[in-house]
Amino acid sequence: MIYFDNAATSFPKPPETYEELSRVLSECVGNPGRGAHKPSLAAAETIYDCRTLIAELFGSGVPENVVFSLNATAALNLSIKGMAKKGAHILISDLEHNATFRPVFKLCKEGLCRYSVFSTKGDLLENIKAKRKRETAMVIATEVSNVTGRPLPIQEIGAFCQKEGLCFIIDGSQGAGHRLPLLEKTYYDAYCAPAHKGLFGIAGLGFAILRTPEKISTLIEGGSGVSSFSPFMPKESPERFEAGTPPTPAIGALLGGLRALRRIGFDAIAEKEARLRKRLCEGLSVIGGITVIEPQNDGGVVSFLHREKKVDLIASSLAKEGIAVRGGYHCAPLAHQAIGTERTGTVRASLGFFNTEREVDGFLKTLSGLIQ
Amino acid sequence: MQKIRIGSITYAMKARRQLSLRGIRAGLIKTDGGENEGCVYGIEIPEDRLLQAITVLRESRIEYRPVKEEK
Numbered sequence: 222m223i224y225f226d227n228a229a230t231s232f233p234k235p236p237e238t239y240e241e242l243s244r245v246l247s248e249c250v251g252n253p254g255r256g257a258h259k260p261s262l263a264a265a266e267t268i269y270d271c272r273t274l275i276a277e278l279f280g281s282g283v284p285e286n287v288v289f290s291l292n293a294t295a296a297l298n299l300s301i302k303g304m305a306k307k308g309a310h311i312l313i314s315d316l317e318h319n320a321t322f323r324p325v326f327k328l329c330k331e332g333l334c335r336y337s338v339f340s341t342k343g344d345l346l347e348n349i350k351a352k353r354k355r356e357t358a359m360v361i362a363t364e365v366s367n368v369t370g371r372p373l374p375i376q377e378i379g380a381f382c383q384k385e386g387l388c389f390i391i392d393g394s395q396g397a398g399h400r401l402p403l404l405e406k407t408y409y410d411a412y413c414a415p416a417h418k419g420l421f422g423i424a425g426l427g428f429a430i431l432r433t434p435e436k437i438s439t440l441i442e443g444g445s446g447v448s449s450f451s452p453f454m455p456k457e458s459p460e461r462f463e464a465g466t467p468p469t470p471a472i473g474a475l476l477g478g479l480r481a482l483r484r485i486g487f488d489a490i491a492e493k494e495a496r497l498r499k500r501l502c503e504g505l506s507v508i509g510g511i512t513v514i515e516p517q518n519d520g521g522v523v524s525f526l527h528r529e530k531k532v533d534l535i536a537s538s539l540a541k542e543g544i545a546v547r548g549g550y551h552c553a554p555l556a557h558q559a560i561g562t563e564r565t566g567t568v569r570a571s572l573g574f575f576n577t578e579r580e581v582d583g584f585l586k587t588l589s590g591l592i593q
Numbered sequence: 594m595q596k597i598r599i600g601s602i603t604y605a606m607k608a609r610r611q612l613s614l615r616g617i618r619a620g621l622i623k624t625d626g627g628e629n630e631g632c633v634y635g636i637e638i639p640e641d642r643l644l645q646a647i648t649v650l651r652e653s654r655i656e657y658r659p660v661k662e663e664k
Contacts, residue, residue, distance in 0.1 A: 254602035255632050257623030265621075269606035285603050447601045449631030460601045 223580045226545040228367055228395060228522050228571030230417045230424060234478060235485075235575075238421050241267075241477030245470050252466055254446035264469045271476040272459070278479060279397075279412065280405030281430045288429045288462045289472060293394045293415035294320040295440075296429035299462060300390045300411035301325060301361065303437035309358035311336040312349060314373060315559040316366040319552045321392055325361070338555060341373060346381055359388040364396030368556040368567060369515045370498070370522030372396065379408035394418060398478075399494060399520055401487040404430065411437075416471060419490075419573075421478025426471035434458035441465075490574045494521040497572045497581055504585035508592055514560055514567060521572035524562075527592060532566045538591045539568075544584055546570045595643050596660035597650075598624050598635040604655055605634035611653045617642045624660050635660060 224232050251261030253268050272284035281287070290296040301324045305311060311325050315338050328334040337352040339345070349360065360382050365372045375391050382389035388410045396402075398419025404412060412430040416422025431437060439454050443464030448455045455461050482490070502516040505525050514524040526532055536548030549566045550557055557563040570584065599605040605621055612619045620637040635657075638646050650657050 254634075262621055265602045265606060269603060269610075272603070273610070285607060445601075446632040447630065455601065457601055457604065459603055 223544045223576075223584050225570040225572060225576065225580075225584060226547055227573035227576075228418065228551075228569060229547055231398075231419060231421060231573050233575055234421045234423070234474075235481035237477035237481040237484070238423070238474050239477070241480070242423065242470055242474040245473030249469050249473060253469060254460070267469060267473050267476060268467060271472045271479070274476060274479045274483075275428060275430065278483065279402040279430060281412070281432075282405065285458050286431045286434055288431060288434065288459045289467055290427045290429060290462075291425065292417075292427040293392065293413050294427070296411075296413035296427045297321055297390070297392060298324045299440045300413055300429050300431070300437070301359075302328065302440055304388050304390070304410060305334050305359060307333050308356060309334045310354045310356040311359045311361065312339050312352055312357055313337075313360075313555075314339055314341050314345075314362045316341055316363050316368070316371065316373065316556045317361065317553065318363065318367055318392060318394065318556075319554070320394070321361050321363070321390075322555055341371070341559065345374060346377060349378070349381065353385075357387060359390065361390045361392065363392040363394070365399065365520055365522070366553070366556055367395045367522060368524050368551050368553050368562075368569065369560060370395070370518040370520035370524075371515055372400070372518070372520065375409075376403060376407045383408035395520070395522060398482055398487075398490070400491055416475040416478070420475060421481055422475030423471050425468050426475055429462075431458065434461065437462075439464075485574065491519070493574055494572055495519040497521065497576055497578065498523055500578060500581045501570060501572065501585070504581065505588075508585070508589050510592060514562070523570045523572070524567035525570070526562065526565050526567050530592065532568045535568050535588075535591070539584075539587065542587050542591070544587060594620075594637045595640045596622060596624065596635055596637050597646070598633060598658050598660045600633060600656060602632070602634045605636060607653070608636050608650060608655050608657070611649055611655070612636070612638065612646055615645070615649050617646050617649065619646070 249264035253264035272287040275287045276284045339348045339352045390411045393414040397414035416426035417424040445460040510528040532548035547569045609619045624635045
């Protein structure tokens with residue numbers, strides 16, 4: 222199989238992921254934060270190790286400000302709904318995934334907030350300023366588009382938000398693990414990411430790195446281990462946001478994945494993905510009828526379409542040949558409107574660190590045969 | 594050994610790490626969840642390192658209080 226669907230879920234994982242998952246399943250079997258026995262404390266230790274490594278790798282510095290969630294969508298919901306005040310105007314980029322768009326839309330539909338979409342074409346900061354209203358309180362931007370692989374200048378947007386007193390939420394779903402994280406140099410209120418994509422973890426886990434968790438409302442309430450007789454969630458992060466039993470095996474797998482990332486290095490990952498992308502885009506450009514969307518980008522996400530064949534047909538034909546890609550809208554309708562593919566969708570081939578030049582060549586050969 | 598109450602498991606872990614970074618070995622304990630507080634964690638340290646440990650906790654802004662032993 223040639224697996225080019227890493228933007229959805231990365232595969233394969235590095236050995237550290239499987240090793241840590243196996244260790245946690247056999248040793249960290251207790252409920253963390255609830256017991257005094259060894260299996261419970263071992264689970265808690267693994268979870269704290271993972272928080273610490275996330276804080277270290279992403280440059281946020283404070284392990285207890287790393288809040289685990291079901292996935293990046295849940296982390297974004299917590300961040301958006303936990304920080305949005307009634308009457309606020311929210312600005313989102315035109316490349317946002319539904320993980321951002323839908324919670325914002327719901328807040329607006331319920332009459333709590335209003336939103337506008339700013340264009341990412343041209344001078345992005347000028348576009349934000351043009352859409353800004355007196356009530357604007359929040360800006361949300363994806364770190365990297367899940368459709369085109371285009372990175373957004375989050376440091377510049379963050380600096381603008383800091384200067385203007387705006388809350389800034391970053392969707393790091395396609396950036397985390399693929400680019401050098403720069404949170405120590407970036408103003409942000411929340412950075413949200415999934416475990417199962419570029420960070421080499423498994424599904425069922427995401428996290429938000431919060432700058433000031435004490436200012437954020439909870440989205441779910443329930444048992445936290447501490448303050449049991451209080452009807453309120455505890456004040457302290459992360460327990461304040463993590464009601465219920467956490468997914469220790471997924472957190473352990475993420476810990477293994479992060480250790481692999483540290484071993485491999487962000488620069489090596491970015492370099493390899495850019496090299497594979499260049500090879501793929503060059504090969505696609507010589508197949509008749511194929512248009513590559515924004516081939517100049519440097520990430521592993523490559524979207525293309527054919528002038529006649531539907532994207533779902535291409536994706537399903539490739540699947541029959543043992544090639545995994547994704548066809549359609551990739552849950553990002555705004556992005557398709559922005560790039561003009563709202564009627565067609567795209568075929569997305571998303572490369573990962575463990576892909577090879579040989580796989581790229583095999584993919585191009587198969588696709589070329591299917592198209593002609 | 595001296596027992597110190599910290600609070601949540603996360604802050605108890607943080608306390609232990611901060612102490613370890615300064616050469617103080619601390620054990621993790623679950624303390625009596627009196628006052629209806631639920632699952633409260635703390636650390637256990639050698640008595641001769643108590644003052645040093647308290648300094649580290651204060652510097653790390655980790656809230657703590659002594660554990661009253663059950664009779």
